[in-house]
Amino acid sequence: MAQTLYDKVWNAHIVEQLGEDTLLYIDRHLIHEVTTPQAFAGLNENNRKVRRPDLTFGTMDHSISTRSLALDACGPQNKLQLQTLADNCAAHNIQLYPVGHKNQGIVHIIGPQLGLIHPGMTVVCGDSHTSTHGAFGALAFGIGTSQVEHVLATQTLKQSKAKSMKIEVTGKLPIGVTAKDIILAIIGKIGHAGATGYVIEYCGEAISELSMERRMTICNMSIEAGAKAGLISPDQKTIDYLKEKDFAPSQEYWNDAVSYWQSLSTDADAIFDTVVTLQAKDIQPQITWGTNPGQVVGINQAIPSPDDFDDPIEKESALKALKYMGLEAGQTWDKVKVSHVFIGSCTNSRIEDLRAAAKVAASGKVKSHITAIVVPGSVAVKEQAEKEALDVIFKEAGFEWRLPGCSMCLGMNDDVLQPGDRCASTSNRNFEGRQGRGSRTHLVSPEMAVAAALTGSFADSRQFGE
Amino acid sequence: MTGFTELSGKAAPLDQANIDTDQIIPKQFLTSVTRSGYGKHLFHDWRYLDLHEQELNPEFTLTQDKHKEAKVLLSRENFGCGSSREHAPWALADFGFGCIIATSLADIFYSNCINNQLLPIALSSNIMDELFEYVGSNPDVIFHIDLPSQTVKVGESSYKFEIAQHHKQNMIKGLDAIGQTLDFDQSISAFEEKRAAWL
Numbered sequence: 001m002a003q004t005l006y007d008k009v010w011n012a013h014i015v016e017q018l019g020e021d022t023l024l025y026i027d028r029h030l031i032h033e034v035t036t037p038q039a040f041a042g043l044n045e046n047n048r049k050v051r052r053p054d055l056t057f058g059t060m061d062h063s064i065s066t067r068s069l070a071l072d073a074c075g076p077q078n079k080l081q082l083q084t085l086a087d088n089c090a091a092h093n094i095q096l097y098p099v100g101h102k103n104q105g106i107v108h109i110i111g112p113q114l115g116l117i118h119p120g121m122t123v124v125c126g127d128s129h130t131s132t133h134g135a136f137g138a139l140a141f142g143i144g145t146s147q148v149e150h151v152l153a154t155q156t157l158k159q160s161k162a163k164s165m166k167i168e169v170t171g172k173l174p175i176g177v178t179a180k181d182i183i184l185a186i187i188g189k190i191g192h193a194g195a196t197g198y199v200i201e202y203c204g205e206a207i208s209e210l211s212m213e214r215r216m217t218i219c220n221m222s223i224e225a226g227a228k229a230g231l232i233s234p235d236q237k238t239i240d241y242l243k244e245k246d247f248a249p250s251q252e253y254w255n256d257a258v259s260y261w262q263s264l265s266t267d268a269d270a271i272f273d274t275v276v277t278l279q280a281k282d283i284q285p286q287i288t289w290g291t292n293p294g295q296v297v298g299i300n301q302a303i304p305s306p307d308d309f310d311d312p313i314e315k316e317s318a319l320k321a322l323k324y325m326g327l328e329a330g331q332t333w334d335k336v337k338v339s340h341v342f343i344g345s346c347t348n349s350r351i352e353d354l355r356a357a358a359k360v361a362a363s364g365k366v367k368s369h370i371t372a373i374v375v376p377g378s379v380a381v382k383e384q385a386e387k388e389a390l391d392v393i394f395k396e397a398g399f400e401w402r403l404p405g406c407s408m409c410l411g412m413n414d415d416v417l418q419p420g421d422r423c424a425s426t427s428n429r430n431f432e433g434r435q436g437r438g439s440r441t442h443l444v445s446p447e448m449a450v451a452a453a454l455t456g457s458f459a460d461s462r463q464f465g466e
Numbered sequence: 467m468t469g470f471t472e473l474s475g476k477a478a479p480l481d482q483a484n485i486d487t488d489q490i491i492p493k494q495f496l497t498s499v500t501r502s503g504y505g506k507h508l509f510h511d512w513r514y515l516d517l518h519e520q521e522l523n524p525e526f527t528l529t530q531d532k533h534k535e536a537k538v539l540l541s542r543e544n545f546g547c548g549s550s551r552e553h554a555p556w557a558l559a560d561f562g563f564g565c566i567i568a569t570s571l572a573d574i575f576y577s578n579c580i581n582n583q584l585l586p587i588a589l590s591s592n593i594m595d596e597l598f599e600y601v602g603s604n605p606d607v608i609f610h611i612d613l614p615s616q617t618v619k620v621g622e623s624s625y626k627f628e629i630a631q632h633h634k635q636n637m638i639k640g641l642d643a644i645g646q647t648l649d650f651d652q653s654i655s656a657f658e659e660k661r662a663a664w665l
Contacts, residue, residue: 249664
């Protein structure tokens with residue numbers, strides 16, 4: 001029978017079929033400080049060991065400072081959590097990349113960067129944005145802490161198979177429109193829960209033309225449409241990206257690995273449970289106006305009115321969101337003033353994101369009333385950016401250049417907004433209070449975030465640079 | 467863990483779609499390294515008027531006397547969306563909830579509930595309308611949840627709900643999921659023998 005990429009990866013990891021449940025083997029387990037302490041405590045209480053420390057990799061990212069390498073820079077509670085991760089990794093022989101290590105960074109940035117993620121793998125992490133790794137054609141999804149404990153102890157998870165959704169983005173993307181705009185447009189079309197119960201496969205010309213880093217931006221936000229995971233078929237770009245990475249298959253096995261990866265693509269006659277199509281030419285730079293990522297419009301569209309929604313629950317959500325966001329229906333974006341700009345997060349803090357942002361930043365200065373920060377996704381990204389003098393461009397334009405971490409995406413450190421602050425953010429969630437109680441988040445691409453910093457309000461980034 | 471078979475109690479209505487786990491338990495409470503003590507921070511931003519949790523917001527459902535003893539939480543589409551933080555079900559359970567009934571629940575949140583003996587139930591939008599009406603007209607109405615028969619009874623009405631059999635059995639028996647999987651140790655080892663050499 002014809003199979004999808006998802007079918008193939010799933011079938012290759014079945015340890016046992018237990019009625020309607022499948023015991024799946026997990027190839028990579030990424031861990032960080034926030035969602036693991038209770039899992040290790042559970043193991044210790046039951047005298048259980050970590051089955052495969054060699055398949056488990058840890059980093060510090062969520063609750064660390066972006067101004068200091070000291071573990072206590074954000075207070076004793078953060079330090080305790082970070083120290084607990086270090087102690088647990090040491091006790092169980094798990095490779096940890098702590099603050100200060102050259103491989104440290106946001107978990108979903110460092111995994112791919114080190115070559116830890118290969119096509120066809122199963123990848124889990126106690127973090128919902130694990131979907132990022134689907135860009136390699138890996139089945140990657142976020143799990144809770146009880147499941148983290150389960151994977152630590154057994155290297156498996158019990159799962160039920162999700163339905164399959166094909167999202168095809170046809171044609172060529174207009175100049176100045178980014179991967180972030182594609183994924184926001186997709187979520188806008190199918191809704192914040194539009195893919196709940198599904199694994200998405202993204203395809204079409206606009207997707208296959210994207211670089212690996214851009215594909216990661218797409219897959220990263222699959223969870224924001226409710227999807228279990230989001231995958232992209234591996235191709236030559238995937239293979240080229242992995243070649244010679246630290247944890248890529250060695251020379252001895254490289255050809256075997258590549259042949260296997262090339263066999264994973266969805267068969268031509270495979271059937272998906274649902275198919276969604278978007279035309280790339282219709283996508284313009286996107287900006288969220290509400291309090292979930294599905295509440296999004298193009299920069300040249302006005303802020304919608306609750307009356308634009310037929311569904312009473314959506315209408316009510318829009319009403320509540322506009323009130324929280326301090327916006328008025330019909331308002332145009334040039335009238336919406338920004339107080340903060342955040343460039344970072346597992347969605348948009350890779351070197352290509354920073355290059356694109358720097359290009360816009362070179363054309364102006366951050367407005368004096370705006371606090372704008374750039375937080376590279378990893379030490380390696382930071383070093384590369386500095387080698388290219390991107391940090392100089394940012395600093396000269398008025399941005400702060402910070403140390404790597406999750407930072408203001410969720411504000412578990414001191415990068416927190418105050419009530420009423422309005423932020424143009426390259427992160428993935430515009431939930432109420434996400435970046436600080438009472439704060440207002442607008443999700444945009446790195447180019448759009450810089451355009452907002454230079455203008456003081458929201459503007460079409462295509463007007464800037466060159 | 468003790469098993470879950472039935473639960474009877476009042477319900478609190480949160481008549482809103484897309485309640486995410488950032489609302490259920492904000493990030494500043496995620497630095498703890500234990501599983502307990504999250505209940506007092508549940509819905510922090512909505513429940514308290516101040517950062518130090520001194521002043522309750524009288525407008526919020528869970529601070530109102532009529533809903534104080536609630537064991538069942540009612541909501542709408544996509545409850546528990548967003549972050550995978552298991553602190554969300556820990557907070558709901560610690561507060562006193564034993565069951566969440568919503569039009570739909572997000573995937574990761576659903577699994578996290580099952581793993582914490584917090585019963586997640588999805589019912590159709592029409593049925594949810596009826597349940598909200600029951601609580602709206604009488605906040606003291608008792609919801610009877612019976613897991614073996616997969617029914618929610620309230621007033622004269624009775625509603626069937628779906629749950630995967632393995633989830634149902636794990637909830638009822640309060641089984642240790644890891645212990646169950648460790649029984650397949652030989653199968654796991656056999657699988658590991660066959661993994662590709664480059665992995």
